[in-house]
Amino acid sequence: MSPSILYTLDRFEEGLAILLQYPCASNVLVVPIEDLNNEMHLGTLLSVEIEIEGFVVKKVTKHKLEKTMQEMNLVSKSKINDYKIDFKKGCLIYTVAS
Incomplete structure (x- = not known):
């Protein structure tokens, strides 16, 4: 099993x-x-694992996104309220719960 x-x-x-x-x-x-x-x-954030049999593709939940971004030190420990991908600007736009 490969990492996602x-x-x-x-x-x-x-x-x-x-x-x-x-x-x-x-x-x-x-x-x-x-x-x-x-x-x-289009624009959906996905988690992909590459297996011998093919691909395992899953939609990323807010919880998974928070965990990944915290691991990448992109956000503090606050919870992400909503997110979207802005392809024109090439970035992730998110709001955090206050």
Whole structure:
């Protein structure tokens, strides 16, 4: 089992989903659309594990995002209230609970 890596769902092309590694978008991963489920749409933050049998793709929850960002020292211990990906600015926009 490989460690999971975060990606954002960037676009669809000819039956494939194009994912950009989060947060830097320096790596691209292409997976079959069949590996996604209906709640995954453009801009969705995803956790991907690469297995011998294929890809394990999961939508990232707020809790998982908080944990990952805290590990990366991007936010303090405060809870993330909401988040979205701004592709034009190339960044994650989030609000924290007060």
